[in-house]
Amino acid sequence: MRVTVVGGGVIALLTAVECALAGHRVTVVDQGPIPYSRAxxxxxxxxxxxxxPAxxxxxxxxxxxxxxxLELEELFATRFYERVGALTVLPPAAADAGALLLSDAGGRARTLTATALAERYPHLSLDGALGGVLEDEAGVLLAERVLAACVGWLKWQPGIDLVEHRPAVAVDGERGQVRLADGRVLHGDGVLVAVGPWARRLLPERVAKSLTLYRQSLLYCRVPRARAETWADTPAVPALxxxxxxxxxxxxxxxxxxxSSAAVCREADDLTDQVTPEERQRELAAEFGDLLPGFGPAWVLGGKDCYYLSYAETxxxxxxxxxxxxxxxxxxxxxxxxxxxxIARTLADRVLGRMPDPTGLAALDTAPLDATP
Ligand SMILES: Cc1cc2nc3c(=O)[nH]c(=O)nc-3n(C[C@H](O)[C@H](O)[C@H](O)COP(=O)(O)OP(=O)(O)OC[C@H]3O[C@@H](n4cnc5c(N)ncnc54)[C@H](O)[C@@H]3O)c2cc1C
Structure with a gap:
């Protein structure tokens, strides 16, 4: 098959990898370079x-x-997964339930009491009434390296074209056609559109209006050298x-x-700049001033705002x-x-007309995700 993948973010690139592994020809087309810093x-x-949890x-x-x-690291012969673990801070009963949930699923996790948290992470000022779940099969994906690794691998595969700086302006999913801004039309046996937060601009109106755009602020910081050792063993903390x-x-x-925090994630009308407003930076700095002993303006390198879309109903x-x-x-x-x-495996199954792979994301096969609005 000849597959056209519109977008060059992680979903599009990994779907292209899945299609290439199955021996199909793939054209990946992005509005910017691949990868694109605004993705x-x-x-x-x-x-x-x-x-x-739950x-x-x-x-x-x-x-x-x-x-x-881990398999993808082997395939791409690159390291991009820092397995530092993940710590979720929760009320003690919820932490016990979380650890049980993880072990039932075959994972490895420990619950930590408030005292254990305070001893282990003196550089985090956590609520003394809370416990935590520390899981091993978790950590940090170095996202830019992931994208670069996908591109590096795809470039060496036969039958793969990466088309940069060519925005798609229309998609005909019945005929497998994608029209580009320069007038060129790409013909394929299958098309996947994975254009991230830009989707409302390319997808039919009936789909676009069911999507809500969010904008989230992030603060990037440098830990002072004197404290670097304390931070060296810190897991990712998805919830403080x-x-x-x-x-x-x-x-x-x-x-x-x-x-960052959920409090600085808000609805946005449209994708504009990625500049974090001063007041959001101050808000985050004040929030983390209470959570990280010694934290101050000298730590802050800068901010960035990122966007994502959600299906409004769920x-x-x-x-x-x-x-x-x-x-x-x-x-x-x-x-x-x-x-x-x-997700990429499940999307590739759909585009290639394969039987759904049970190792894909089962949730993608259930309503209402599939409801064509
Ligand atoms: C602040 C923040 C923190 C997050 N943290 C996490 C986390 O810790 N863990 C986690 O699992 N997920 C996290 N996510 C979610 C995750 O980052 C996204 O789900 C994921 O990166 C989306 O990838 P994508 O490929 O769908 O979109 P994108 O990465 O945005 O890629 C879309 C691509 O499509 C291209 N494109 C757009 N329009 C067109 C067009 N018309 N023609 C051609 N190309 C086009 C763009 O240029 C872009 O390259 C976070 C998201 C945000 C915003």
């Missing part, structure tokens, strides 16, 4: 954790994703147990310490059929990076 996937890091399906899927990322939903990614493999991802030959990953729901290898 949501383009950042120093993304968290991979298995624990999704969600056994997502927890089991994330464990499968962990193993698939605060009311505002603070989370952080530790400085691994030469990256910055990254700070707040999660959305896959839509665009006709007999076309599919779109219309919304990523804000947590798709870690699941990307599984």
């Amino acid at each position: 949501t996937s383009f950042d120093q890091h993304r968290i991979i954790r298995a624990l999704h 969600d056994p399906l997502a927890t089991a899927a994330a464990l499968r994703a962990h193993h698939r990322w 147990g605060t009311r505002r939903g603070a989370w952080l990614i530790p400085p691994v493999a030469g990256t910055a310490l990254k700070l 707040g999660g991802p959305l896959v839509v059929s665009l006709g007999d030959s076309g599919h779109a990953y219309a919304a990523c729901g804000g947590t798709s990076f870690k699941f990307a290898p599984l």
